[in-house]
Amino acid sequence: MLIYKAYLMWYFINVNKGDENMEKPFSFFLVTDTHYYDSSFKRTGDAYEKRSVTDQKCVAETPAIVDAGFEQIAQDKDTDVILIPGDLVYRGEYQSHVGIRERLYKLTEQGKKIYLITARHDYCEDGEPVEFEGDEMIPVRGMPREELRDFYKDFGFDSAISEHKESMSYVAQIADGIRLLALNCDGDCKDFKGIWDSQMEWALDEIKKAHDEGQYIFAMTHYPLLPFSAVMNLIGDAKLTDWENVATKLADAGLDLIFTGHMHAQAITDYTTKKGNKITDVQTGCFVGCPCAYRKVTFEDNKTIDIKSYTIHDFDYDKQGKTAQEYFKWRFDRMINWKMEEILPAPVKKILDRFTLKKLGRLLCFIVDKSIENLLAKDVGVELVRNIFIGNEPYVEGTPMYNAMSKLLKRLHPVTHIIEKKASAKNPILSDIDTFVLSMIGDKEQRDYDTVLKINRE
Numbered sequence: 001m002l003i004y005k006a007y008l009m010w011y012f013i014n015v016n017k018g019d020e021n022m023e024k025p026f027s028f029f030l031v032t033d034t035h036y037y038d039s040s041f042k043r044t045g046d047a048y049e050k051r052s053v054t055d056q057k058c059v060a061e062t063p064a065i066v067d068a069g070f071e072q073i074a075q076d077k078d079t080d081v082i083l084i085p086g087d088l089v090y091r092g093e094y095q096s097h098v099g100i101r102e103r104l105y106k107l108t109e110q111g112k113k114i115y116l117i118t119a120r121h122d123y124c125e126d127g128e129p130v131e132f133e134g135d136e137m138i139p140v141r142g143m144p145r146e147e148l149r150d151f152y153k154d155f156g157f158d159s160a161i162s163e164h165k166e167s168m169s170y171v172a173q174i175a176d177g178i179r180l181l182a183l184n185c186d187g188d189c190k191d192f193k194g195i196w197d198s199q200m201e202w203a204l205d206e207i208k209k210a211h212d213e214g215q216y217i218f219a220m221t222h223y224p225l226l227p228f229s230a231v232m233n234l235i236g237d238a239k240l241t242d243w244e245n246v247a248t249k250l251a252d253a254g255l256d257l258i259f260t261g262h263m264h265a266q267a268i269t270d271y272t273t274k275k276g277n278k279i280t281d282v283q284t285g286c287f288v289g290c291p292c293a294y295r296k297v298t299f300e301d302n303k304t305i306d307i308k309s310y311t312i313h314d315f316d317y318d319k320q321g322k323t324a325q326e327y328f329k330w331r332f333d334r335m336i337n338w339k340m341e342e343i344l345p346a347p348v349k350k351i352l353d354r355f356t357l358k359k360l361g362r363l364l365c366f367i368v369d370k371s372i373e374n375l376l377a378k379d380v381g382v383e384l385v386r387n388i389f390i391g392n393e394p395y396v397e398g399t400p401m402y403n404a405m406s407k408l409l410k411r412l413h414p415v416t417h418i419i420e421k422k423a424s425a426k427n428p429i430l431s432d433i434d435t436f437v438l439s440m441i442g443d444k445e446q447r448d449y450d451t452v453l454k455i456n457r458e
Contacts, residue, residue, distance in 0.1 A: 032261030048132035057289030086119025086222035194241035228267035266391030369400035391448030
C-alpha cells in the first residue's frame with residue numbers, strides 16, 4: 001500500500017509539472033487586402049461604374065464592410081493579436097490611409113495588438129489616385145511609399161526586435177516563444193515582386209537567431225509564396241518573383257509557415273524542397289470581396305496549429321436585397337462576365353450564352369449526367385473560375401462535373417494536343433492540358449478554410 005501511495009504521489013506531481021510547462025494556446029487573426037476607400041471620396045457616375053465593374057473587390061462599400069468585419073473581430077475577447085499583410089487601401093489614397101488607421105487605432109483601444117506590412121496598393125508611385133464624379137476621375141492626394149513606415153509605426157515597426165529598413169520588413173515578438181517575420185515584397189515597385197538579396201540574408205539570419213534562442217518563427221508577406229492553383233503558374237504576379245528559389249531558401253532554413261494575400265483567394269499550399277523540408281503557404285481571401293474571409297490561427301501546443309476561417313455576416317449598405325455573401329458573389333460574377341465579354345470571340349460567346357451542358361454534350365458526342373445537364377455552359381464557366389478563388393474546389397474525380405469535363409477534354413484532344421506541343425516548351429505545366437484543367441476544378445484535400453497543421457516549436 002505504501003508503494004502504491006508513493007507511486008500515485010509521484011504520478012500526480014509529474015503530471016502537474018508537465019502541465020505547468022506546456023505552452024499556453026496563443027491565437028491571432030489574419031486579415032488581408034482591406035482595400036479601404038475613404039467615405040469622403042466621391043464615388044458615383046459612369047467613371048466609377050466603369051472602374052467598379054472590373055473589380056473583384058468592393059470599393060464604395062469598403063467603409064461599411066471594414067467596420068462590420070472589425071466589429072466581429074473586436075467581439076473575440078480571447079484573441080488580442082491581428083496580422084495584416086498589406087493592401088490596406090484601394091489605390092494609394094492618403095485619406096484612405098487616414099481612415100483605415102483610425103479604425104486600427106480603435107481596435108487597439110479595444111485591446112488588440114496589430115502587426116502589419118504595406119504592399120503595392122498602399123502607395124501611388126505609378127500615378128495619382130482618384131475619386132469619381134460623373135464621367136470624371138478627379139485626382140486626389142496620394143501616399144508616398146517612403147512615408148508608410150512612420151505612418152504605421154505603431155503597428156509593428158516601432159516595437160520590432162529587428163528591422164530591415166530598406167525593404168520595410170521587421171521581426172516582432174508576438175507571444176512568448178513565437179516570433180513574426182514580416183517581409184515586405186514590393187521589390188523594385190515595378191516588375192520585380194520579391195525579396196532582395198540583402199533582405200533574404202537578413203531574413204535567414206533572423207530565422208537562425210530565433211531557432212538558436214528557442215523561438216518558433218513564421219512569416220507573412222503580401223504576394224503568395226507559392227502558386228496555389230495550376231493556372232497561377234501562368235500569371236506573373238500570382239506568386240513571388242523566383243518563388244521556387246525563395247521557398248527553398250526559407251524552408252531549408254527551417255521556416256515552415258507563411259501567411260499571404262494579394263490574389264484574394266482562399267488556399268493552403270505546400271512545397272517540399274529537394275532536401276525534404278516543407279513550407280506551407282496559407283493564403284487568405286479579400287476582406288472586402290469574394291471570397292470575403294479572415295482567419296483565426298491558434299497555436300494549440302508545440303506541434304499543432306489550428307486554422308479556422310470566418311466571413312463578414314452583414315454590413316450596412318444597400319445590397320439590393322441580397323445577403324452579404326450573395327452580394328460578394330454577385331460582384332465577383334459581374335467581373336468575370338465582363339472579362340468574358342471583353343476577351344471571348346463572338347461565336348464562342350454565343351455558344352456559352354445559349355448552350356446547356358446537355359447541348360454541348362450532344363454537339364461533341366458525349367453524355368452529361370442529368371443532375372447537371374440543364375446548366376448553361378456560361379454559368380458553369382463563371383462558377384469554375386470563382387471556385388478557384390473561393391477554394392475547396394468541389395468537382396473531384398467521380399463527380400458529374402468532373403466526368404463531364406473529362407469527356408469534353410477527350411473530345412477536344414485534336415486541338416489540345418497541338419496546344420500542348422506549342423506551349424509546353426515555354427510552360428511545361430501545359431504539356432498535359434487534361435491534368436492542368438482537371439486539377440483546377442477539384443481539390444481532394446478540402447482544407448482551404450479549416451485545417452490543422454503540424455509544426456515543430458521545440
